[in-house]
Amino acid sequence: MSDPADTGSRPARLDKQNAIDRERHEVGQALHDTVCQSLGGIAILVKLLARRVKSGRTIEVEELDELACMTDRALGEARALSRKLLPVQLESAGLMSALEELATETARTTPCVFVCETPVFVGDAPTALALYRTAEEAVRRLLDSTSKTAITIKLSERDGEPAVRVIADR
Amino acid sequence: MHIFVVENHADTLKWLSLYLEDLGHTVSSARSMHDALEALPSAECEVLISDIGLPDGDGWELLRRAELPHPVFAIAMSGFGMNADRGKSKAAGFRHHLLKPFQPDELETVLDEAAAELAAS
Numbered sequence: 001m002s003d004p005a006d007t008g009s010r011p012a013r014l015d016k017q018n019a020i021d022r023e024r025h026e027v028g029q030a031l032h033d034t035v036c037q038s039l040g041g042i043a044i045l046v047k048l049l050a051r052r053v054k055s056g057r058t059i060e061v062e063e064l065d066e067l068a069c070m071t072d073r074a075l076g077e078a079r080a081l082s083r084k085l086l087p088v089q090l091e092s093a094g095l096m097s098a099l100e101e102l103a104t105e106t107a108r109t110t111p112c113v114f115v116c117e118t119p120v121f122v123g124d125a126p127t128a129l130a131l132y133r134t135a136e137e138a139v140r141r142l143l144d145s146t147s148k149t150a151i152t153i154k155l156s157e158r159d160g161e162p163a164v165r166v167i168a169d170r
Numbered sequence: 171m172h173i174f175v176v177e178n179h180a181d182t183l184k185w186l187s188l189y190l191e192d193l194g195h196t197v198s199s200a201r202s203m204h205d206a207l208e209a210l211p212s213a214e215c216e217v218l219i220s221d222i223g224l225p226d227g228d229g230w231e232l233l234r235r236a237e238l239p240h241p242v243f244a245i246a247m248s249g250f251g252m253n254a255d256r257g258k259s260k261a262a263g264f265r266h267h268l269l270k271p272f273q274p275d276e277l278e279t280v281l282d283e284a285a286a287e288l289a290a291s
Contacts, residue, residue, distance in 0.1 A: 032223065032249030032270075040247075040271035041181035047274035048189045070181055 019137055030081055038074035045070065095128040095162065096120060096155060099135060103153050106139055111150035120155050122162050131164045138166035171285060174215035175199040176206045176232060177247070178225050186219075189274060193281070203227035211237045217284050219277075222248035222259070230262040243284035247272070 045067055049059050083101070096116055103114035122128040135153055142151055150169040155162065173195045177183040180201075187197045198213050200206035203224045210218075218236075220229035229246050246259040251269035259267040266280045 036249040036270045037179040037182055041179065041185050043271050044182065044185040044189050044274055048185060048192055051189075051192055 027081065027085065030084070034077035035074055035081065038070060038077060042067065042070050042074060094125075095122045095131060098128075098132050099153050099155055099164070102132070102136060102139065103151075106143070106151060106153075110143060112139070112153065113150075114153045114155070116155040118157065120157050120162050127162070131162060135164045135166055142166065142168050171217050171281070171288065172196045172198070172213070172215045173217040173219060173281075174206070174210060174213050174242075176201075176203070176218070176220040176224065176229065178202060178221060178223075182221075193278070195281075201225075203232045206232055207235055207237075211239065214239070215242055216288055217281065218242045218244045220244070220246060220264075222246055222250070222255070229264070230258050233262045233264065243287060245277075245280055245284075 045063070049063060049067070052059050096119065099116070100114045103112045106112035122131070139151060139153065145168075147168075152165075152167045152169060154165045154167065156165075157163065173190055175183060175186055175190070175197060176199070177186065178201045183199055183201060187199055190197045195217075198209065198215065200209055203226050206220070218233070220232055222229040224232070229248070233244055244264045246262075246264040246267045247270055248255060248259075248267060249270045251267070256267045265284075268276060268280070
């Protein structure tokens with residue numbers, strides 16, 4: 001019996017590896033552009049305030065408010081990245097909400113809707129994640145193509161199994 | 171010292187400038203490569219601190235293209251700290267490559283080096 005990891009054609013494996021590499025690059029870039037920048041600003045502000053306190057000077061309430069605001073922003077950025085890395089939560093309704101969020105995120109640049117006529121609950125987290133990644137890759141490919149006008153992400157159940165379709169409305 | 175900071179992230183630029191002023195330095199700044207290239211020829215700065223990732227270019231290109239009236243002690247800031255990134259900074263003329271988010275103490279140490287060098291020259 002062959003190892004499942006060895007199955008699939010070479011082009012398919014390369015496609016998958018390219019998708020993984022692209023995803024890693026995007027996460028790295030997003031970390032650099034958001035969380036790292038915000039944490040850098042926070043580190044400097046904290047040091048500045050500490051210097052003032054140590055030398056007996058006062059610090060303004062507004063500066064502390066700004067520190068809280070910057071920390072909240074960094075937390076939000078970290079959460080957004082965390083959702084990107086682990087989009088499907090472990091509860092059984094997680095795939096529906098993750099696909100809905102994917103549609104909302106996609107709709108920022110291209111019309112996109114999520115359709116799920118009957119609730120589909122996926123109890124198996126790896127299956128849910130695999131379905132999500134398939135949909136995500138399909139959306140990405142459509143976004144890269146020039147002929148799409150709108151995208152529909154459809155979640156349904158066929159023969160008791162969850163199925164995801166990503167359709168381009170041209 | 172007169173320090174010119176190039177940083178597109180508004181919070182970082184604001185607090186870094188205030189921090190450097192608190193240390194006793196004079197600070198000028200720009201938020202893009204274009205603005206920095208315009209301001210640097212007449213800025214009379216002794217130290218340049220530049221982010222590597224800028225919206226309209228990068229810190230390496232900035233340092234290569236800047237028409238500086240005299241040599242400056244250049245410090246790069248970047249979220250990327252691979253050997254290749256550090257090598258590019260060195261090749262472009264940056265004396266140090268600070269990895270973001272860096273501790274302000276790291277910057278102070280580098281600025282002490284710049285001050286000592288300026289005093290000796």
